[in-house]
Amino acid sequence: MRRNLVLGVLFLLCLTSADGQTQKADFRLMTNAQYKAFLSQVAAVLPGLKVDFQNLKPENDPQISYAIGQVVAENRAVGLMQIDDIRTEIEKQRQKRTVSGEVTLNNFVQELYESMSSELAVEAMDTNLPPSHFERFIPEMSSIGVRIGNDSIARVQLLEKHTCP
Secondary structure: OHHHHHHHHHHHHHHHHHHHHOOOOOOOOOOHHHHHHHHHHHHHHHHHHHHHHHOOOHHHOOOOOHHHHHHHHHHHHHHHHHHHHHHHHHHHHHHOOOHHHHHHHHHHHHHHHHHHHHHHHHHHHOOOOOOOOHHHOHHHHHHHHHHHHHHHHHHHHHHHOOOOO
């Protein structure tokens, strides 16, 4: 009887420790197929954003103050640079998915989102500015930012634990 009790306790301890070592599914992580589809989704948004950034031309409007024009021109330059950087990083990630590449892509997406938000804030302050139409991209870019942010954070955490796939 005592032997059965000891074996039962050992069995339960083994089950408990084995269960503690198994990884639970982390829903923040994208599978390789999901990630490839995600990269295509991001790539599909970029042409429209590029056109909107290229259409920011404060130098052509004499009603826009110099200071506001400078902010708009800076937002345009940063936005176009981020679009090119995102496109380059997407191509790298299609060749080989890496944690550092995901973190880099996340940073580029966040910076692009900030450029768009900054431009919308400037437009809200100055009624002389023609609308940029970035508001139509905000929900999708927000979703993209959250998705790549969650995935890259989860992958870094796994990498720190030496369990990254």
